[in-house]
Amino acid sequence: MTFNGYRLMKTSSTFLAPALCGILLALPAAASGKTRKPADDAKLFQKKLPKDEQILHALDRLTFGPRPGDIERVKRIGLKKWLDQQLHPDRLAENPVLEAQLQALESLRMTPMEAVQHYPSQQMIRAIANGKQPMPDDLLLRASVERLITRYKVKQAEAAGLAAPPPDANAELEPVRALDEVLAPGELETIRTGNAERKHELLESMPQERIEDMLIAMNPKQRTQLFGAAPSPIRREIMLLNSPQQVVAYDLLDSKMLRAVESTRQLAEELDDFWFNHFNVFYEKGSDRFLIPQYEREAIRPHVLGQFRDLLEATAKSPAMLFFLDNFESVRPDIDANDKKRKVKRGLNENYGRELMELHTLGVNGGYTQKDVTEVARCFTGWGIQEPRKGGGFFYNDKLHDKGEKIVLGHVIAAGGGIDDGEQVLDILARHPSTAHFISKELAQHFVADNPPESLVNRMAQTFRSTNGSIREVMKTMLNSKEFWSEGAYRAKLKSPFEMVASSARALDAHVIDGWALANQVGTLGEPLYRKLEPTGYSNLSSEWVNSAALLGRMNFALQLAQNHVESVKVDVSRFGDDPSAVAKMLMFRAMSPQTRAAIDKALEDKKQKNPAMVAALVIGSPDFQKR
Amino acid sequence: MNRRVFLKGSALAMFGVGFMPAWLSRSCYAADSSSGGRKKILVAIFQRGAVDGLNMVVPFGEPGYYALRPSIAIPKPDGTPNSAVDLDGFFGLHPALAPLKPMYDAQHLAIVDAVGSPDPTRSHFDAQDYMESGTPGYKGATDGWLNRALPVQSGPASPLRAVSLGDSLARTLRGHNDAVAVRSLNDFQVHDARGAATFESMYENSLDTMLHGTGKETFNAVKIMQSIQKQAYVPANGANYPNGGFGKSLQQIAQLIKANVGVEVAFADIGGWDTHVNETGGQPSTGQLANNLAQFGQALAAFYQDLGDRMEDVTLVTMSEFGRTVKENGDRGTDHGHANVMFVLGGDVRGGKIYGDWPGLQEEQLYDGRDLALTTDFRDVLGELVARHLGNSNLKSVFPGYESPKFRGLLV
Incomplete structure (x- = not known):
């Protein structure tokens, strides 16, 4: 049919369109590749990889990909020893270049309270503007906060219906010193019209003090234009001046990438990514903007190869998770029943209770009911955050706790309990066979194959149960299995x-x-x-x-x-x-x-x-x- | 025949792959259409996170609604922007959805209430999965209903028959028929012409079962997309899409439809509906739900306006994995519930009406004593659109295990 079309097309333009249609429409007809079934996986998981490919496979799966020289390095020390090192990252020296780079990223080491003060949110700016919080001491931060306060006041004035903002309000937004007072004409020229390279050279040659003077004298737009050409410490200063909260996000992203690329503790970094996703929290949700650095540093990273029960409790008590899944606002249902003054009655919130079982422990088919969800939520009432908007820590408030008897997955949790109700739930869930299976399967999906052999998952789950949930031991069972070192696993995953x-x-x-x-x-x-x-x-x-x-x-x-x-x-x-x-x-x-x-x-x-x-x-x- | 060789010898090569005049592309995919030379198009929208349908379409005539939601109920219509927008004396729209009222009045928007999946799960993940696969309660389906809904094509099909807007190919569009994920129409290309040709050859010939098929579909779609990328897009009729991902998705679907490149089904989603806290009913203009609904409503209105007469061919349907508890929770929010609400918008929709049997909100009328009961299966709605709008009457294969959906008469 199509050859006819081709011929007709030459002779008569009237036929041109239908002819081309035939051609175009013919294109995808050949696509049929995806209906092909993968080869017989079961057999492939029994077929052992040749020795040379084992090292490459280990580097593919347990690291963020081999670097030049990695294969030789593993060969030199031996695959077994290398695996052992990766399973004990604390015994492995970290890359000093990486450590120096991370050193500059201050927000990573801050408590949430420090982070919220150093990188103030809009709420914090309001608090400072209203005199409820002190002005920061840091020179750049102070300049930034002053500008944000002025902007806030202008908005307030507009909202209050003042026809025109006070005449000097906009003027205050302008820098105190003009840029040409700070920079020499040649420098000014480079900043305004130079290419990225020239700007970069100039910034590298300027002493720190003058850079700060210049940044303070610039308006936000000028700073943004400099961002691409700026070395990273100056970038952080630009963000600090323009939108301080961004610094936290910047440090998180920068460090996550640097660690993946440069850390010697590659398996620990892969597992950090794995567990962060398993216990996911979302940066854009309110206070999580300044709670996440502490969350990853204290709840996730110390436990990536530790006991699952510890990891579970660390996340359960982390302000980041309590905030993300709303548990900090979940209180005993009867708390305001007799309080006539309260128009809005507080009560139970099921969000954490449900995700705790569905996503963190048992899995959706792990054998719990809606009733269990409600009971678990009751057990966690009172688990909250001390001053959630200001970066406070975990805080258990007994007054908000539901003291009644609860039955969770058949276990009676006696009336009159306190913070231990929630801890008991964590015990029950961490020991549950469904959890052992669910966690093992997820690990096998991450490290072995999308559809890992059930026999492997069962052996890993067995180790999970017999070691009270030792993640390191479960990983060892996986790394000692024939399935991990098989043709079925080799290059079977697509990189995320x-x-x-x-x-x-x-x-x-x-x-x-x-x-x-x-x-x-x-x-x-x-x-x-x-x-x-x-x-x-x-x-x-x-x-x-x-x-x-x-x-x-x-x-x-x-x-x-x-x-x-x-x-x-x-x-x-x-x-x-x-x-x-x-x-x-x-x-x-x-x-x-x-x-x-x-x-x-x-x-x-x-x-x-x-x-x-x-x-x-x-x-x-x-x-x-x-x-x- | 080897497609590549064929392509080289074809007329297309004479024009150069990138050059395809608008008239040509238009006439192309219209050629074998059954009705008036143009194909029918179904657009499916997913509100991820379980939208609170009871605050989206407010049953203000139901006393139980105000009794169970003392602080988050939307006030009865009183003409102010803080109250529901009256639809029929019993139901009203959340005030942030006011831009939809003209479509309802023009009888192009139908609302189905107390609708959803009969599966009792309250897991977001499972419920979304079931609604996208179209097989509630059955996890074995690897493909989605919207992919299966594509009518059997006698000849070859457009590579852009099925389009999923966003970063990933939606579950509901996975399956046997080719489907492409598009994040941005303008970015749908390899930014290096020579590199593009080499990559195309690699992916097309690759033996990798995971990448070969998708790679091939991708490059077929890239070629068609080039004709669209040449012109800047200006929405018609003064349509104004809201900022944000969802507005952008709908604008790009409209752009594809108007470019006549053979789109038959399209999918977009919008998240952020999991309102366990702060629904703020008394001041419905603030809070996460109101902001999200405003974005949602404005985007649908802009889409409708932008397509203008072309809505003749288009039906858009919205869904969300389950509803939320009738009773508000302790944080002025709602927890996971059961039945919900769906919108159906289009030129052949019998709109201006609320469909479904209202089950009531008295305690004994609630599902599990806490949720809106379900009186319409979501497959009744989708099934009617697939059969009567897309013209695919083989519902047995679109919704396996649910062979005779009860049509509600949503379409003219």
């Missing part, structure tokens, strides 16, 4: 966007000056870090990440990164040359598939593409590199 971006930087041995831009790329590929709204967190399953928008995003990221177009990341591709096989070996540490090879060979017939950056981009964007 986070893994894809981090592994690209690692493979290219990129110099990451600042992880913020890379983290934004992770967001573009569909996994904005710290910003998963649903309590489920991001999926452990590969299928979640296979779609058109994300695939195009991966190819575009590969092109940008290899051609040095990702901000604050420097890649040296000169060592690659333009032999695609050699480049693939240097980036993937194995040969590429014949299909990828053929496509790249074809591309290199065009001399313009025969350059190392392009070849590297094509390898990183290839289907081969997306797998782990």
Whole structure:
């Protein structure tokens, strides 16, 4: 039919449209690949990987991808010893370069109370404006807060219906000193019209004090224009002046990316990502903006290979989780029953009770009922936060606690209890066989395959039960299994966007000056870090990440990164040359598939593409590199 | 025939892949349409997180509503912006949804109440999964109802037949028929023409079962998309989409529909409905629910306005995984409930009416003693749209296990 169309088209334009239609419509008909069933998995999980591939497999699965030299390093110390090191990250020296970079990210080490004072929210600005909180001492922060207070007052005046804001109010928004008082004419010229490189040079050459004077003298727009060219300490200062709360988000993203790329404790970082998603909290929800650094630092990171029960309690008592799942507002149902003055009666909130069982422990089919949800919620009444908007810590308020008897999953929790009601629930849930199975399955899905063999999951669950939920021991059972080291597991997973971006930087041995831009790329590929709204967190399953928008995003990221177009990341591709096989070996540490090879060979017939950056981009964007 | 070879020798290559005049693309996908030369289009919207349907479409004529929601009920219509917008003397819209009233009055918007999934789960994840697969209570389905709803195509189909707006391919669009996820129409390309050709060849020939199919669909769609990317889009009839992801999604669906590139089903979602706290009924203009509803209502209104006469071909339906408790909770919010409300909007909709049997809110009328009872299965609504709007009468395969949905007569 189509050849007729082609011929007709030549002779008569009337037929042009239908002919082309036939052609266009014919395109997708050939697509049938996805109906193909995966090979017989059960057999593949019994087939052992050759020794050479074992090291590569371990690096694929237990790290954010191999860096140049990693394979040799593991060979040298032996795979067994390397695994043991990764399972005991506290015995492993951390990369000093990373530690120095993290040192600059102050908000990571702050208590929520310090964070909310250093990086004030709108509420805090109001409190300072109304004299309820003191002005900060820090020079930059003070300038920032003063400006935000003025803006707040102008808005207040407008809202109060004053026809025009006081004449000097807008003037106050302007800096006290003009920019040309701070900068020499040549410097001013560079700041206004120079390219990023020249701006960067200038900033590097200026003493700290003058930079601060300049930033304070600038208006917010001028500072924003400087952001891209600024080294990371100056970026933080720009944010501090323009929108202080952003610093916390910036530090979180920067550190998450830096650790994934540079930490020696790779398995611990993979597990940090795993457990953060398992106990997900959402950065954009109110106070969680300043509670998350403490949450990740104190509730998640210390326990990634520890006892599950400790991890569970640390999250249950964390202000970040209490806030995210509303438990801090859940109180005994009868509390205001007789209080006639209270128009709005407080009461029970089921949100945490439900997600605790569905997502954190038993799993949705773990054998609980709606009645259990309500009973668990009653047990946690009174578990709250001391001054939730000001960064206070966990606080149990007995007056808000439901003292009645509760029955949770058949266990009677006697009347008259206190904070121990909730702790008992955590005991019951952490010991429950459904929890052992649910956690083991999730770990196996993350580290082995989307559909892990049930026999493996059962053995891991058995270890979970016999060790009172030792995550390290469960991981060991998995790492000692034949299923983990099998053909069925080898390259069976698709990298998540986070893994894809981090592994690209690692493979290219990129110099990451600042992880913020890379983290934004992770967001573009569909996994904005710290910003998963649903309590489920991001999926452990590969299928979640296979779609058109994300695939195009991966190819575009590969092109940008290899051609040095990702901000604050420097890649040296000169060592690659333009032999695609050699480049693939240097980036993937194995040969590429014949299909990828053929496509790249074809591309290199065009001399313009025969350059190392392009070849590297094509390898990183290839289907081969997306797998782990 | 090898598609690639074919493509090279085709007329398309003569024009260059990127060049496809608007008239051509228009006539292309219209060619084999059954009704008036254009295909019918179904747009499905998911409100993720379980919207509080009782504050979305307010049963102000029901005394139980005010008794059980002392601090979050929306006041009865009194003409002020802080009260419900009267629809029929018993139900009214949340004031933030006022932009939908003209569509209701024009009889293009129908509302189905006490509707939802018969499965009792109160898990967001499971309930969304069931509603998207179209198989409540059954977890074995790997594909979604909206993918299965596509009518069987005798000839080849457009690569943009099924489009999912957002970062991932929605569960409901996964399945046998090609479907693409689009985050942004303008960004739907590889930003390097030579690199693009090489990547295309890699993914097309890849033996990887996970990536081959999607890679291929992606590049087919990229080619069609190039014709759209050339012109800046200006919504018609003064339509003004609200800021935010959902407005952008609907605008891009409208853009695709108007570009006549063969879209038959589209999906978009909007989150943030899990209002366990602070629904603030007395001041319905503030709070998370009101803000979200405002965005939702404005986006639907803009979509309707933008498409204008083209709404003839389009039906849009909204859904959410379950409703919320009738009684407010201790934090002026609501917990997870059961039945909810759905909107159906379109040129062939018999609108200006509220469908479904109202079960009442007296204690003995509630599901589990706490939730709005269900009187319409969501598959009754979707089934009617699939069969009578899309023209796919094989509902047995669209909703397996639910073979004869009871149509409510939503369509003209």
